[in-house]
Amino acid sequence: MISNEHIFMQIDKQLTLAKTTGNEQTKREALAAIRALCDLALESGGTSQASPVVQAVAIAPALQQPVALKEDDANGESLFDF
Template sequence: MAIDAARILNEIEKHTAQARKGDPAKMRESIAAVRALCDLLLENDQLQKDSTPRAIPLASPQIQPVSSASKLQEEDGANGDSLFEF
């Protein structure tokens, strides 16, 4: 969902005006809001550039059977085909 850049810029102007006439605490809040709005505007611009559809190949994993020759040798006291053979 893209946000209109003009709307964001209007909000930046409102917060800039508040920052100019407010006390230091309000000024800090307004500046933080301007920063967030600028980040939103830049992010929105980047999303529009990256909105080209990308194809993701869907491939099913291939399971290769294990031949008995490639299995490890069974040792005395081993648990067979267990992953936890020590």
């Protein structure tokens, strides 16, 4: 079981990252990690003693923006531009 103290330390680390980064994607990932850590603490109930078990929190990879195809005979970027 993961201790509340360990979860709080991880939340503090992610909060510091979210506050100090200038990158919006990194900030959103840190906030998602905080949400996951809070859910973990609420579901498990946590313990008051330290535990050697460490659990990693998976963060979804950044979504890539779609690349617009360039056609020689196209009038615009929209599917409806004829």
